[in-house]
Amino acid sequence: MSIFQELSDREHVFEFLTQVQSPVDVRHGPILYLDDVNVSFDGFRAINNLNLTIDDGELRCIIGPNGAGKTTMMDIITGKTRPDSGSVWFGSRHNLLTMNEPDIASLGIGRKFQKPTVFEALTVFENLELAMAADKRVLPTLTAIMKPQFRERIGEVLEMIGLKDLRDALAGILSHGQKQWLEIGMLLMQKPRLLLVDEPVAGMTEQEMERTAELLTSLAGKQSVVVVEHDMGFVRSIARKVTVLHQGSVLAEGTMDQVSNDPEVIKVYLGEEA
Numbered sequence: 001m002s003i004f005q006e007l008s009d010r011e012h013v014f015e016f017l018t019q020v021q022s023p024v025d026v027r028h029g030p031i032l033y034l035d036d037v038n039v040s041f042d043g044f045r046a047i048n049n050l051n052l053t054i055d056d057g058e059l060r061c062i063i064g065p066n067g068a069g070k071t072t073m074m075d076i077i078t079g080k081t082r083p084d085s086g087s088v089w090f091g092s093r094h095n096l097l098t099m100n101e102p103d104i105a106s107l108g109i110g111r112k113f114q115k116p117t118v119f120e121a122l123t124v125f126e127n128l129e130l131a132m133a134a135d136k137r138v139l140p141t142l143t144a145i146m147k148p149q150f151r152e153r154i155g156e157v158l159e160m161i162g163l164k165d166l167r168d169a170l171a172g173i174l175s176h177g178q179k180q181w182l183e184i185g186m187l188l189m190q191k192p193r194l195l196l197v198d199e200p201v202a203g204m205t206e207q208e209m210e211r212t213a214e215l216l217t218s219l220a221g222k223q224s225v226v227v228v229e230h231d232m233g234f235v236r237s238i239a240r241k242v243t244v245l246h247q248g249s250v251l252a253e254g255t256m257d258q259v260s261n262d263p264e265v266i267k268v269y270l271g272e273e274a
């Protein structure tokens with residue numbers, strides 16, 4: 001399969017495959033706003049009057065037991081699943097419920113799925129190069145048109161993801177953790193406004209987890225980051241504000257200490273840690 005076929009078949013929607021959108025307006029409010037969102041699958045309410053607000057530059061952790069609705073929530077934000085009711089805004093200008101997946105991606109919402117899906121036959125550098133292209137029409141001539149500022153961005157991202165020394169290594173030989181960082185790097189190439197990261201440390205070594213914690217915390221401020229994660233140790237290491245989802249709604253929200261001392265949370269989810 002050619003790389004171009006592979007690109008169009010991927011579940012990811014990278015920004016470079018999409019059209020340019022007007023800028024996100026966060027002057028008077030949050031970057032992401034979900035209001036009273038509901039989704040049912042065959043009569044089962046997976047998302048139930050969900051309200052969620054993410055501030056610009058925030059790092060938010062979302063936790064919750066299996067089936068709480070975390071993935072469905074991300075699917076709604078990225079346009080993969082349409083809610084039955086409610087509203088979802090990106091800044092005050094963009095109503096995400098009127099947009100398709102590629103257009104939402106092009107607004108600067110990047111999603112990192114649990115499994116890394118980097119291009120294994122390309123080098124680390126080439127993977128980043130590919131993710132940087134502004135328009136799929138330029139992909140075939142990408143190397144030829146590489147501009148100095150693009151090379152600079154690749155250098156910055158290599159530094160951020162800690163793969164500078166491996167820039168010429170094939171992505172296929174990277175460790176699981178390194179592949180995850182590379183894929184985060186690919187999303188970072190276009191300076192997204194919001195990154196949605198699904199279980200980033202599943203399958204990682206302790207050391208890789210620590211490095212991932214550093215990476216995600218270093219991104220906050222420059223972009224907003226929403227991390228869905230089951231590993232409580234990891235959440236505790238990065239969390240400022242935690243949202244606990246249960247049965248499709250927000251059960252509790254606050255610091256890790258606040259939510260882990262909340263009796264309702266202890267009952268449904270953190271019982272074993274209480």
Ligand SMILES: Nc1ncnc2c1ncn2[C@@H]1O[C@H](COP(=O)(O)OP(=O)(O)OP(=O)(O)O)[C@@H](O)[C@H]1O
Nearest residue numbers: 041042044046064065066067068069070071072073
């Ligand atoms: N396409 C679908 N059709 C039917 N039911 C679905 C569909 N997608 C999700 N569900 C159901 O909706 C509920 C929420 O699922 P979701 O995957 O969002 O939860 P989650 O919090 O991400 O769980 P996990 O931690 O196990 O990944 C579950 O009961 C799930 O079975």
